[in-house]
Amino acid sequence: MKKRMLFAQGGGPTAVINASLAGVLSEARRAGVEPMIAVGGIEGVLGGRFFSLEGMTEFDLAALRDTPGAGAGSCRYKLTEADYPQVAAVLRDRRIDYFFYNGGNDSMDTCHKVSRIAGDTRVVGVAKTIDNDLDLTDHCPGFGSAARYNAVTVRELGLDVRSLPIHVVVVELMGRNAGWLTAAAALARDENLRAPHLVYLPEVVFDEERFLDDVRAAQKTFGTGIVVAVSEGIRDADGHPVAESGLVDGFGHRVPGGTAQALSNILLRSGIRSRSEKPGLAARCSKLLVSDVDRLEAFESGRRSFLAAADGQSGMMIGLRRVTDDPYEIAYDDFDLEAVAGREKTMPKEMIAASGTDVTETFDRYARPLIGATLPSYYTIPYDRA
């Protein structure tokens, strides 16, 4: 009897999330396995909302690989104790041989728990998160593209405000507890373009007075056109978020938001001209700013996840191990889901500058290869170096 696979996606999409799905599907096709998705993540599994992908052509597969947004639909649903037997029953009744769950921290926790009750179904986690906060793996598919977006966007913002009477632009970048994505904005710099001039990470306590001092010092050094990159999740000394969106997600986490506007308001109140930007979700769904390295790794993670399941593995996830920084080389390793589940990797001290408002060379060496091909370059008339 033909074997069957089921694929589902949990949590927020990335620009390359469907590259992982395409990777799984490419191997399933080769192996003659019937491909299905559960629509809307683990909720779709629970509800038996399956959709067959037998009709997809090779052309569709290639187009899907390059499409942002969770192609199979997603969810932020936390399974209750009562749900697990139901998930097990669905996997058994629908005769699913391989189940793949594509997600971040919370989804890997779900995936781990499902793997324990899934009977004969092989359960493999496919790593995905723009936040780069999954533990053990060197980095995570989805991060490189969002990081590239942040670097290019901040570089272009720097060009825009370089010579304008906007004195300070504060740009809010995603990442609630981990600063990886905000730190990636620092990759925007080259010899002529110094944006972002200041970087505020959730790993560093935010202090309003120090912030004002930092901005005034940056204005003294660089003049006008200061770009401040700030993580949406920065917190004060008491651990309170500087701004909150008013939302609580399905896992009970309070959702930050409006942080750039809050910082811009602090500056305005002190008489410093400022405006705020929040590209938000655009960072995780821009097709044109996908990192080629990230896309390849997302596809490979999917492909190798299928091969692992077909090989009889279960309760594991394909992760990345750094072999060398320069030339950039990685290897794919197996990680036990139990070791990954529910853990969160924030930025280590050695990647954060002593000032607390910048990254270090160590971060640059780590992150630069992940954003892919050289960033777009620009010609600036050197009038300010005359």
Added chain:
Amino acid sequence: MKKRMLFAQGGGPTAVINASLAGVLSEARRAGVEPMIAVGGIEGVLGGRFFSLEGMTEFDLAALRDTPGAGAGSCRYKLTEADYPQVAAVLRDRRIDYFFYNGGNDSMDTCHKVSRIAGDTRVVGVAKTIDNDLDLTDHCPGFGSAARYNAVTVRELGLDVRSLPIHVVVVELMGRNAGWLTAAAALARDENLRAPHLVYLPEVVFDEERFLDDVRAAQKTFGTGIVVAVSEGIRDADGHPVAESGLVDGFGHRVPGGTAQALSNILLRSGIRSRSEKPGLAARCSKLLVSDVDRLEAFESGRRSFLAAADGQSGMMIGLRRVTDDPYEIAYDDFDLEAVAGREKTMPKEMIAASGTDVTETFDRYARPLIGATLPSYYTIPYDRA
């Protein structure tokens, strides 16, 4: 004696503003005219902050053409009565034969007034604004690229939230008084992707209750993943902006901002899950989302501005006249600066849907050719049409 030209840029940059500068420079080079910029717009002229571009290579010129941000530096300075004689003196003393001022409404007003007191200097306005609110010209260089950015970004946002438990995403787009750029988000739609589901323009009075009704109706029709595009400048029935940034610009205009967050808060207070986005300046400085049509027209406008000045014209601006929509064909015409100066073109009624929350076919016919080559396409698994 070798003739001399001076070029300056006023107001906010566009993604193709330097294509116009490159167009002027390409003809100046051919004519053997000495090229100079005034750094920082009309303030740079006033202060005599000149910078020679004699050293630029052809390669630099090509790279400058493709660089966003005001390459010559910009300003938002309104000349006082006392400044005009000083500007005239600078142009005379520095023996400027041709002066080009690249800007929008306010800059064309400045340019017009300078042309009247400039003595032997030929003064030509070079049109530029992402807002598309310059009168008489069919459209304005800079608009097509920002419009393309908005269409692609909203399409991708629609993909991202299509199947997520985020119910409504409100995205704030630039344009204080004219809705052209926000309307351009509607060009994002295709047969599968319906974002933006609602469009709020500054030409239409905003009403909170009606907004809640609109969103609830959209949720009924489309389910989750609603994208609302809103102009930063929407106002209520009393003419008050829905949100203000706290800034006043150099021309005394109050600067709107935070509108998407304000709308998102309205939804949250009514129990509708929502988040807000504000790509802001990114829309006017993305190199990858430049419209090829816009870039060519910006370059041509610059080139023809030089030729007009060299031909002895002054006090005029090169504008665009629509010949046919399909196939798209335009002609370049001369416009008297006096007729353009200080006027503002908002969206006409026939381009706004009767509902007040969408655009019409007339707008689509007008705007679609301006955003350039076909938008990126995406593959969506048709699970919701099963």
